[in-house]
Amino acid sequence: MIPLSPDMIEQAAQVAPDQTLATSFLAPEARAGMIALILFTHEVARARQVVSEPMLAAIRLQWWREALDEIYTGKTLRAQPTAQALSATIHMFDLPRARLDALVDGFGIEQDDVPFETWAELADHSDQTYGNFNRLALLIAGAPAISAALDQAARQAGILWRICDLMAQWPRWTHRRQLWLPVEARAGLDLEAVFAGKTSPELTRVLREAHHHVVSAHKATNQACRKAAFGQAFPAIAYATLGLPYAKAFQTLNDPFRQVVSLSLLERQVRLVWSVARQRL
Template sequence: MLDDLADLSALGESLRRHDHDRFVTAMFAPPERRADLWVLYAFNLELSQIRAQVREPLAGMIRLQWWRDVVEGTRREEALRHPVGGKLLRLIESRQLPLTHFHRLLEGRERDFDAVPFASIADWHAYGQDTSGALTHLAALVLGHEAAAAQPVGTVWALTGLLRSLPFHLAQGWMTLPVEALRAAGLEPEMVAAAKADKAALPAVVMNLLSVVQQQLVQARRHKAPRAAIAALLPAVLAAAYGRRMRALGGDVFDSRSFRPQPMPIRLAMAALLGRF
């Protein structure tokens, strides 16, 4: 028992350092479900870090396949020795989580290793649905509810994150803006990725994409959510605030204020108390 508590404490600390926003929102879950959310979010953190940890796409795909095998239970002994894998396997079994959402998340993450940028805004949006959308759906199920708002909220969070992280992704040679949106502004993805494009044109692209995210957020908020599932949906509160900040900066995501974390404990606490997201 003490070892389990120590492992969970380390897992929570890792989330606090590397995915602080999700860590904070998980703190508003019922105490008996909080550790379950930590496990789920730690799994997502493992997936999100693969791209930066491998040199070749094939190596990334192999790691994703390992996680696919873990989820399906075919690497049980290996999973039980892994600090996250074993807990994830037990979570899937104890909460009877559907594997379809895990498969969708893993398939979405395959896109991280594709050198070809998103062709269209629809493709960009689909990436958000398949990754964070699927994860947030699972988070709601961990809390015991099938929340209709979960997938759109997760999509909003993913797309907001892609925009906020654009400077870091470009520094890694990863183009995460859709070609359709770039060319509408007279930009070519190769020039943007090589830092040879007119930076003055990028804010307009970001502002246009922020409008897509805002529409998705409006749709998400049309759904009512069970109060018990609200912790899974609180990223919408953070996404709305980050969106407002990026719009106030005119879409200049290279301004450090656009990607600087914004602790909002009072706002999150009020949202959780009122059951709003």
């Protein structure tokens, strides 16, 4: 039994609404495991977002590394609700530690002010973070093992989601004078103008580059999905389809400083139902 309180389920719905909504398609124990994974991922993903200094983020991530060590070595586990739920999930679904360690390390990269030189490096970071989230989610949802096709679907869906998520949070990051763009994408950008909330033709170019990479990941995800045997596990990555409206906005709008996409609950549900029915994003 995975120890989840109603407050934890509500928290998951608040911090990761798309991922949590997709758990509705899973069996009860798998859904509980997914929510525990969602809350854990949120904790490590927000390490850099909620502090002013990289060192403080490093301390938060180290806390979770030590919690994982307690879980996997059988030491007394700290009395923290998400850690307790994650422990039960790990043991129930036999989750590999290497994936969880890699996920934590991936978010640790964000302590750097300029973490990525190229779009390819951002793609690898996306795979290390949300690609590994997806692999763990597939195991929780019922995949007996991560085949080559499932691995590729997890990677590409992770790239799609991570780029969309970073761009959707553009106003918050630029307010903090942080810009999660590869160095190669910044050529010609006036960073002070970006931090001041000003648009420009150069910024439009960057948005279209981001759109191109999401479209490529979307195509590659569905190519992998056609080869993969998901069984009942596909809903574990179906949430990524809800990132696609943001990608379309990258191509058609010049101003990322405003909230350009807001899907109603019904629209999100319909998109997820259609995705799960086809086993495609």
